[in-house]
Amino acid sequence: MKPARLLAPRSVAVVGASTRPGSYGNQAVANLVSAGFPGPIFGVHPTAAEVHGVPCVPRISDLPLAPDALVIATPAASVPALVAEAGAFGCGGAVVLAAGFAEIAEGRLLQDELARQARLHRLPICGPNGNGIVSVVNRAPLWGDAYTARRPGPVALISQSGNVAVNALLSTRALGLHTVISCGNQAVLDAADYLTALARLDGVRSVALYLEDEADGHRLATALADCADHRIGIAVLKAGTSPLGASAAAAHTGSITGDSRVLRALIEEAGGAWAHNPHELLELAKTLATPRRPHSSPTTPMG
Numbered sequence: 001m002k003p004a005r006l007l008a009p010r011s012v013a014v015v016g017a018s019t020r021p022g023s024y025g026n027q028a029v030a031n032l033v034s035a036g037f038p039g040p041i042f043g044v045h046p047t048a049a050e051v052h053g054v055p056c057v058p059r060i061s062d063l064p065l066a067p068d069a070l071v072i073a074t075p076a077a078s079v080p081a082l083v084a085e086a087g088a089f090g091c092g093g094a095v096v097l098a099a100g101f102a103e104i105a106e107g108r109l110l111q112d113e114l115a116r117q118a119r120l121h122r123l124p125i126c127g128p129n130g131n132g133i134v135s136v137v138n139r140a141p142l143w144g145d146a147y148t149a150r151r152p153g154p155v156a157l158i159s160q161s162g163n164v165a166v167n168a169l170l171s172t173r174a175l176g177l178h179t180v181i182s183c184g185n186q187a188v189l190d191a192a193d194y195l196t197a198l199a200r201l202d203g204v205r206s207v208a209l210y211l212e213d214e215a216d217g218h219r220l221a222t223a224l225a226d227c228a229d230h231r232i233g234i235a236v237l238k239a240g241t242s243p244l245g246a247s248a249a250a251a252h253t254g255s256i257t258g259d260s261r262v263l264r265a266l267i268e269e270a271g272g273a274w275a276h277n278p279h280e281l282l283e284l285a286k287t288l289a290t291p292r293r294p295h296s297s298p299t300t301p302m303g
Helices: 024-035 076-089 105-120 162-170 191-198 217-229 243-253 260-269 278-288
Strands: 012-015 041-044 054-057 069-072 094-096 132-135 140-143 155-159 177-182 206-211 233-238
Touching (some): 012 024, 024 054, 024 140, 069 076, 069 140, 155 162, 155 191, 155 278, 162 177, 162 278, 191 206, 191 217, 206 278, 217 233, 217 260, 233 260, 233 278
Parallel strands (some): 012 041, 041 054, 155 177, 155 206, 206 233
Antiparallel strands (some): 132 140, 132 177
């Protein structure tokens, strides 16, 4: 499954759009409105007629069109059925904000069912247990936390840590962000899927990658090679390289961390840069996005 429609949506619906300030469903609608998303926006709510001026319908199947992107801002238990409904309706993909999946023992079966429904209906899913996706360049924040619109740039970020993604969006260090992906548990789409898709987007010159697990190493290697072919710089920070870090990663996204030495060799083989902390990760990505001056050969004196 490919996340292309999630990364550049032309229409968005927020499932769980809410009139309650501070809720994910309320904030997600407010973000789209304040960012000036240029396409149609809809809410899905059983009774509300509108949220922040955005019209609402009771069910996904009541929407006037199948949107490119859904933001699902409802409790975890409701998500698999909503994923099935969205897939059957022809939606392009969904961002699942809720926690309560494989990051806790009692949520593993629920995440398995979410993934099963997504694959059955060929519906790309970002998350669960993440903050979402912000396409800065398309003014499309599929995001559950507060977001302030910013000027787009050439740096993309893929992060399994929501805090790293939030801090990047709040950065004042002249970090020109193109797309930010907080991928959470990676139940359906993973870093390799996002890397492959970002390599094909206009304007991306570097990607900062914060990983808690590598998922499928072969697919990640292929995606890294794809970025190298497109002359996109890669900076990587791997969490969980100590026993304490591995425990924290498992608690955060249910990840099982691998041998970072293997990943580092893979990154370096692809011409990427290895970071040691989040600040360095973003600074490396910013540097890698800087256009390189063409090498000029010495001129031959005339005469």
